[in-house]
Amino acid sequence: MAKGSVVYGIGGVLQRFLSLLLLPFFTRVLSPQEYGVVALVGLVAMALSGLFSLGTGSSMSILYFECDTRSERHKVVWSTAALLTVNCIVLLAVLVAAAPYISHVVFETTEYANLLRIAFTSTMIVVVLEPFYAFLRLEGKAARFVTLSVVGAVAGALISIVLVLVLGWGIQGLLLASLFAQILSATLVAVTVAPHLMFGITTRFFVPLVRIGFPSIFGVFAFFVIDYLDRQMLQRMIGLDAVGVYSVGYNLGLVMLIAVSAFGMAWPPFFTSFIKRQEEAKLLFGKILNYYLIVFGGLAALFFVAAKPLVTMLAPDFVTAGQIIGLVAAAYMLKGAYLIILPGIYFAKKLHWQSAVEWIAAIANIGLNLLLIPVFGIVGAAVATLVSYALMTTLAWMVARHYLAVQYHWRQIATAVGGLGVTCGWVSWASMQFSFSGLAIHSLLALSVLFFVFGFYVLDRSERNALTAQVIQLVQRS
Template sequence: MKSEIKGLILTSVIYGIGDILLKAFNFFLLPIYTRLLNPSDYGILAVTGFLSFIMSIFMSLSLHSFLTPLYFSTGNHQERRENIGSLFLLSILVGGVIALSIDQVARPFFSLVIRDVPFDPYIRLTIWTSYLSTWSRIPLLLLRVRERSFAYVLITLSSSLLQTVLSIWFVVYLKRGIEGLLIANLIATSVTSVICLISVSSNMILSLKVKIWKHALIFSLPLIPHELSGWILELSDRAILQWYVSLDQVGIYSLAYSYGSLITLIGYAMNMAWVPFLHKTDSIEGERASERFSYMATYFTVTLCFFGLFLGLAAKPVISLITTALFHDAGGIAPLIVAALLLSNIYYFPVNFIFLRRKTTKVAFATVVSSFTNIILNLWLIPVHGVIAAAWTTFISYGVMTLLTWYFSLKVYPIFYQYRRLMVVFLISAFLWVIGVVYPWNSFWFEIMGKLVLLAAFPALLIIFGFFTEKEKSYLRLALRSYPIFQR
């Protein structure tokens, strides 16, 4: 198991570095954007963001999700290439028809539902960027399935770098504002799709296989309500907020959410390494590997909780440092967003067992219930409490989703999780988070020092409360002794 964990860590680190650099390109542009754009511009960006998300769901029909089981269930290389090409062909044909229909027919609908955001140019640019992004989904997923993490990271980083350069050109030099950002995104997405197709061209052959299309639709269609519900969980708060608060407040909340999303850098990187490993291991060993998976669940959780605690404690000072005073209120909202998205990243571990057994209707049920919880709570609480209510409902809804997913995963793939160790991690994380967020720090530097102490207390409390096993302690001592500073 040590070698397997090392392999997962290495792959996760590669994906993690790539994701960190991806986020960094945009995150470190915040000081520029917050001086050239106003909160209302950020409100428009938030609205086009959730439009892009929901349109991408319908344009892709989640067909790319079928690639992983299709890849591991096909033994013949030639047949596999044809099957992947058939799936890709179905994806781009379906997406093209839907994108064209939205562009030509749905304009009056957008005018009625989306206030203060003109169809031309903002929504039209969003439509075609969303469609072009579907071209790269299967090629990028194919790179992940084939465990070509360096190629995946190189392509995605190049795309983000191109988008960053184009965004600076359009916003800083051409003064095109939000329209410039959307044009930059369209160009970068187009170039990325071409690069992705070239990189995997030898691994797929375009073909029309009705049988593959049928199996792909059976697997993927239940994921449409799942992804729609995921959109509701992730973005409907901003859609509802625009009806009850000003665009300035929507923009501040959006900034807090962007910061909170940094936790997904860790969770998503680990998940990208975990998915192909899980499918490959199960195809060889079946449920005999369940004991190793229980250990991996514990390590998955403790890693996420540590980084979630770090981001939650750092939220207020970081946001106050990199933004103007207009955006400082986001620092009070961001820690709760971090906690909510921590739960959504823990969800990655159990949900993959449900995908492994192709029980996609159970995934859809969990997210649909959670999304209805989110909508009801948002409509009830936002009119009274504003943006802080949206943060709390996000936390509660992701908690419901994670618990339901864990329950269903046990039904389809029984694992004896290490519940005592997991409870120790959760309680310590919550205790330190509450102290760091609630305590009234009197000065900036006192807050920095105090929160560093709280962060350092995390591993110390794990040791005190018996989280580590004797084997893990022995392994850690051996690992530390390999460094000169610990050899005395």
């Protein structure tokens, strides 16, 4: 699982690096208002992605591992792709016709209908390709998955340079570049992945694919509320300029999602393999949560440290965006912890409980945004996201423990969370009080305290000894 996470992480870093590389150029030719439009178009497409996918992202992996033969597993992949293709074509036809009405609801004008049509088409291609990408993850073919993803990202970056910076097509060029990149990805999948799957479509998989996965569609809408509705609320309460600044800071904080997504890609095949070894899972999954908090909690703390210098260097006209970078990173760190707690719900095929938990957190997010945005602006929106993911993780544990009684180590967990809170608060205070030199000193002290807490109060002696032995072996090999 760790090796797979590293490979997925490398691919994610390369893709995010391309985005960061282009950010200073795009922010000079696109206004905060235009960034706000792009963010809201993406928001609508994300909101509808669940209807495109029918929740098969969750159900396909369950059915895949329930099959014992290679041919049956390949039929699960092809059957999922066939079901999604039909569904996506019908839904896209409806959305293309309804685009002016959707544009009027979101933007109070029909001006952006064509941008929505482009985004809907890109979403359709992404969803239809997902079963083939999922097959690569389930079979542990992380390198091939990453290669295809990076090629698509590089192609999208190059096309966006031509369309936005050379031809001056603005935000329409950004969205078209994404669409052309997805078309290229579809071609690559058809050539490199599909021929290695034994073809076969079995209609008997259609019903369980939808029955098991469909409840998770509602969870997709809940994540839409938590991750994207704050932009709509910022637009209505403050204005599109605030949405643009928030989107820049949010996107920088989303670099954390590279690591979380890498773990999220490796985690489902790993935990699903324990579906017939649940007694072993009860011991192992608790330890995994400890290690996750150490690694990803440390990464989240680094985002608080780097926020001010990063936004000053990459987007000096959006300097206030630095206030939310660490908060966003911490929120998505908690999203990964939430994923670790879910296996019991998946083993029991009770995905409706997953959706219920996510919707409770989403409703809480709406209330928090209404309370915090008028007072704290974009910082209030970021805090609402962080608190929502904390609530989601807590509620998921309360439900999942009834299906899989994982032995969590609560003292170590509380120590890790407390150390993270103190460290991030310390660095946030220092970033407001000091220049870069003073911030660097305080950050170094705060991180030193955090890693001392992790090393001596979260890890036990045997784990420290094992880690030390691993480091010595690596040094000797090098």
